[in-house]
Amino acid sequence: MSLTSDPPIDRATGPHTAVPTATGHDALTVVPVRHPWRWAAVAATAVVLAQFLHGLITNPGWEWDVFAQFFTAGTILKAVWVTLQLTLYGTVLGFALGIVLAFMRLSGSPFLRAVAYAYIWAFRSIPLIVQLLFWFNLAYLYKELRFGIPFGPGFFSFDTMNLVGAMSAAVLGLALHQAAYAAEIVRGGVLAVDDGQSEAAAALGIPRHRQLRRIVLPQAMRSILPNAANEIISLFKGTSIVSVMAIGELFYQVQVVYGRNGRVVPLLMVATVWYILLTTVLSVLQHYVERHYAKGAAR
Template identity: 60%
Template sequence: MSRPAVEARGTRQEPLGNAEDLSEPADGVTQPPTLKVVTTKHPGRWVAAAGVGVLLAMAASALITNPAWDWNVVGEYLFAPSVLRAVVFTLQLTVLGIGIGFLLGTVLAIMRLSRNPLLSSVAWGYVALFRSIPLILQLLFWYNLALLYQRISFGIPFGPSFFDIGTMDLISPVTAAVLGLGLHQAAYCSEIVRAGLLSVDSGQREAAAALGIPWRRQLFKIVLPQAMRSIVPTAGNEIIGLVKGTSVVYIMALPELFYQIQVIYSRNGRVIALLLVATVWYLVITSVLSIAQYYVERHYAKGRK
């Protein structure tokens, strides 16, 4: 009688193959053949890795052995008091600029999503205008605002003014730099926040509205915490970009990092060494911000599958 095609449940099904491929032990139980595992070869990866390694070694050798880099001068000025003050001022400009940018940008994003056509149009026009004008022109405009308005009045709109103040006294070079950076960043931050708000499922807002939850509570307790997952990565890039963008305020003779480096190397002539000092500090600041961004992203990613 022939062997059944399907054995009873719980028994082993014999592998298919030729009879000569199977070994037949003395007890009569057929054993499957042994298979040899062969590791996949990737010679192209090793060749590419070797090439990159050689290039890295050549770059390191050029940096270390070439005396024109003036590493002793780099070490001398890396922690100089004037350079440290410039680093602190650069960080202050970054914090103030990104703070104004995200506060105003959040307001603009909410206006852009409003059903009121006037609010939506004004927000759209602001973003279009400030994204179209280079940052250096905006800084120069605020720096020279006194040429347009010598005094700024405060009072009832289209009515009597209570007092006025000179534009030069109100808007100093530092204030002009903060305004220029903050208003410029607000246009980009607005689009970042708007994209994050749109990434949240509208059904959640509808469910919250059906439960009678106030609009502000919906925004700050339901929508924004979820939108932060999309906002944080792009916002981190904007902050890092602004750290480097503060170097543009050198045109206003403000003592930020790049301007201070220029002042020093114009005196001693060590251009490359001083540029390396600025490079090291920018690398340190952006690396710290990147690490902070990683942990903030991980915090808002909790519970996400």
Template identity: 75%
Template sequence: MTRDAAGGRAARREDGEEPDGLPIVPARHYGRWVAALVVLVLLAQFVHGLVTNPGWDWETFFDYLFAESVLRALWLTVQLTAYGTVIGFSLGVLLALMRLSGSPLLRGVAWGYVWAFRSIPLIVQLLFWFNLAYLYRELGLGIPFGPVFWRFETLHLVGAMSAAVLGLALHQAAYAAEIVRGGIIAVDPGQREAAAALGIPRARQLRRIVLPQAMRGILPNAANEIVSLFKGTSIVSVMAIGELFYRVQVIYGRNGRVVPLLMVATFWYIVLTTLLSLAQARVERYFARGVGRTRPRAAWRRALARLPRLPRLAAAARRPAAGAPAAEGPATQRGAA
């Protein structure tokens, strides 16, 4: 009989049915618990060090966090990032279209630009543009080997700020061109073929069909480049431009408070990078409409969405209590049956 019972249990397991009377034991992930414990201990030690170590000098940190000179330098950093992004990606789109052109000349020029500006370090490019007046005292506009219509003194035309914007934008354009080109190539060629069969002009194909689909592949890499550009603006400090990192260096060079001043710069870099990441997520969600599965909302978003419905849920929970006697009828009828 015992063997029969065991055989019956085995048969029921093969059929996929749950055997009666057997306890269900949840899986225990001991490795996860140990890893979580180690992480919590390390995190607690780190926080304890932040609070108790006097070397962090939080008083100096809060004194300079919203200092006027720091905020002005932060605004200049944001300006450099904005100029470099707008000019760099505008030129990058043009270079990407040249790389995809049917003209060998345009393809060669675009390839040469990308090759050159990706090969030369950014600091070398910045110093070159900053010292352009040493190479060309005047810049002119006219006919090659002919008359010159306008002349400009290079020293007045390309200052420190102009050289920084020029260097950052031209350097960024080389990387933006490859990002945009990769996004366009990723679009199914059948989309353009179908649009051409319908007689849609090529410019409209690109604007209304190709680029909206390519943006889903372009945005993550483009956002990474913008964040890298934002943090890379600190390199213009070699030209004595008062951006965030340069201003912090000047301040701790005077008072000797190196660590808290570096933490001030770190704090603002983290804040603005977080804002850029949030903007990236929103733009990605916009261009991902109607594609694939809808991503579930985060837990905190779901909790906030439930707040306006709490009064209605409470009222609905009270209604069955008032109609409880009426609910006994079906049970009584089933008992009589």
């Protein structure tokens, strides 16, 4: 015989029914966090933005009809193309040389490290406009280039008057200047990769060039890309400095046009909107490239 006990009978709920009780987290009252100052800041920002947009639309000083007339004018579009060419050539050549300089600084050779450091020191110290003017006036400094025995007779020479034109001088100056900064960006990205990655790859017998190409650089790109994108955008806007060499890039062409018709503000807005649009495109490309190299590293 076994003794059993029936569950207690509750007169309100009937037999065999347990009375639920709130315990633990169920007994807590959830109150959402309120951010009154955040909403106040949002409202103040919206008011300031609305006032700014209202001024853009209603202020006749902006002369939007003149802006619309010149925004897609042939001379402006040609100037935009020149600006893009300068940016492309300066970026490609600058980063190609910068990668070489970065690995020279990371090499075990004191000579290569010294050469790379001297180059970076020199081109970061001299203002870009001075470098551009030096290259533009190369024929004044050296009327001819001679090849032969050092400090001895030359075998052949050629005139430098037409060697470096305005566009070539601009590309050369921008690329050499950019290379100094690109070298430090690449070097910083490579140093950010843990040494254990290379040591593990070497232990597996992977050749050094493959370690660099398949293991080190893909991880270094996560650190390189944000800074490199900033440099490219800075170079894109910095191409306006070549206007001192009378090259028909965007800012120079805008200056020429408003020098003729006196419409300074709308022509400056033409240049501003083009810079904003193209910078936005570069920023979108940066986002997708960064997302590609972030695979496996970011959720």
